[in-house]
Amino acid sequence: MKSQMLDELPDRVSIYEVSPRDGLQNEAKPIALEAKQRLVDALIAAKLERIELTSFVSPRWIPQLADAEQLIERLAGRSDVTFSALCPNATGFERAKASGLREIAVFLSASETHNRKNTNKSIARSLSVFSEVVPPALEAGMRVRAYVSTVWGCPYEGDVDPRRALEIARQLLDLGCYQVSLGDTIGVGNPLQTRRILSLFSAEIPTQRLALHMHDTRGTALANALVGLEMGIRDFDASIAGLGGCPYAPGAAGNLATEDLVNMLHGMGVKTGVDLDKLMDAGKIAEDVIGRKLPGKVHQAGPFVRRPA
Numbered sequence: 001m002k003s004q005m006l007d008e009l010p011d012r013v014s015i016y017e018v019s020p021r022d023g024l025q026n027e028a029k030p031i032a033l034e035a036k037q038r039l040v041d042a043l044i045a046a047k048l049e050r051i052e053l054t055s056f057v058s059p060r061w062i063p064q065l066a067d068a069e070q071l072i073e074r075l076a077g078r079s080d081v082t083f084s085a086l087c088p089n090a091t092g093f094e095r096a097k098a099s100g101l102r103e104i105a106v107f108l109s110a111s112e113t114h115n116r117k118n119t120n121k122s123i124a125r126s127l128s129v130f131s132e133v134v135p136p137a138l139e140a141g142m143r144v145r146a147y148v149s150t151v152w153g154c155p156y157e158g159d160v161d162p163r164r165a166l167e168i169a170r171q172l173l174d175l176g177c178y179q180v181s182l183g184d185t186i187g188v189g190n191p192l193q194t195r196r197i198l199s200l201f202s203a204e205i206p207t208q209r210l211a212l213h214m215h216d217t218r219g220t221a222l223a224n225a226l227v228g229l230e231m232g233i234r235d236f237d238a239s240i241a242g243l244g245g246c247p248y249a250p251g252a253a254g255n256l257a258t259e260d261l262v263n264m265l266h267g268m269g270v271k272t273g274v275d276l277d278k279l280m281d282a283g284k285i286a287e288d289v290i291g292r293k294l295p296g297k298v299h300q301a302g303p304f305v306r307r308p309a
């Protein structure tokens with residue numbers, strides 16, 4: 001039987017760790033700054049080089065991340081990692097700039113209802129807000145990442161036309177965002193759908209400018225990431241031990257577990273720069289910080305150490 005799948009794996013991919021933001025934003029019980037810092041220190045010790053720390057959003061909408069400035073202050077001076085934070089508007093940008101952060105991430109959805117529930121705006125309004133946030137951020141020397149959520153499906157509207165998501169992504173890149181991370185916000189994607197979406201996108205956007213942000217709600221995140229890898233995606237978002245969810249997307253579970261992604265990639269000879277043993281330690285700390293078991297598979301089972309038979 002002949003298959004070309006997995007014939008041309010890359011040497012290396014980049015992992016963008018979202019647990020301190022996407023992971024913690026959904027936690028109802030307040031988490032102390034010290035605990036958040038412990039988690040981030042453990043992620044850095046595992047050699048994750050890109051970490052989304054927090055959000056400069058309204059503290060009324062996401063109370064858990066109201067301590068954004070204090071957390072960044074505690075972690076200032078770390079040269080071995082690039083920190084980023086979500087930014088929905090000009091107030092968020094001013095807060096990010098004042099905090100000294102060098103990277104922000106703007107975000108909106110490909111479906112109107114989710115965008116309204118999440119940001120109280122239409123898609124057109126979000127794009128107009130970003131057209132007044134991204135240029136000054138670039139002028140201030142920041143890098144700007146972007147998210148398009150609900151690309152694989154919306155909790156309110158169901159199917160989403162990927163051509164709408166593509167149009168939004170194009171506008172975000174035209175504004176100067178260095179990368180658009182495509183979100184399966186509620187984890188409804190399947191590998192064939194992922195191939196169709198990425199075929200559409202890659203016909204117009206270089207794959208180096210795309211990332212995948214797959215929530216693992218229905219267990220398909222790793223399969224979808226593998227399709228992305230096959231199709232030239234080299235940037236993957238992940239969350240330690242599968243921590244997280246979006247509070248404005250009912251039923252959303254955490255992002256693809258970082259250990260599951262790293263374990264699969266390393267097993268296939270694809271480098272990430274991440275230390276899997278230290279990542280396992282970070283998973284235990286994440287559990288300790290939130291006070292309950294986390295769902296990541298490798299987090300639970302441990303990595304398999306291969307030995308010659």
Ligand code: HMG
Nearest residue numbers: 056057058061088091092118119120147149150183185246
């Ligand atoms: P709004 O209520 O329409 O805001 O919320 P507004 O502009 O009318 O302002 C109302 C009040 O909020 C004002 O204060 C503003 O100053 C304040 P007041 O005068 O009443 O005292 N305010 C702010 N305060 C601090 N920082 C700010 C800020 N902006 C306004 N940046 C807003 C609009 C966008 C602010 C709100 O809807 C919001 O914060 N939404 C964020 C929701 C969120 O963080 N959701 C989760 C992240 S998205 C996600 O998880 C998906 C993703 O992971 C990808 C995927 O999975 O697909 C990224």
Ligand code: MG
Nearest residue numbers: 022183185246
């Ligand atoms: Mg998310």
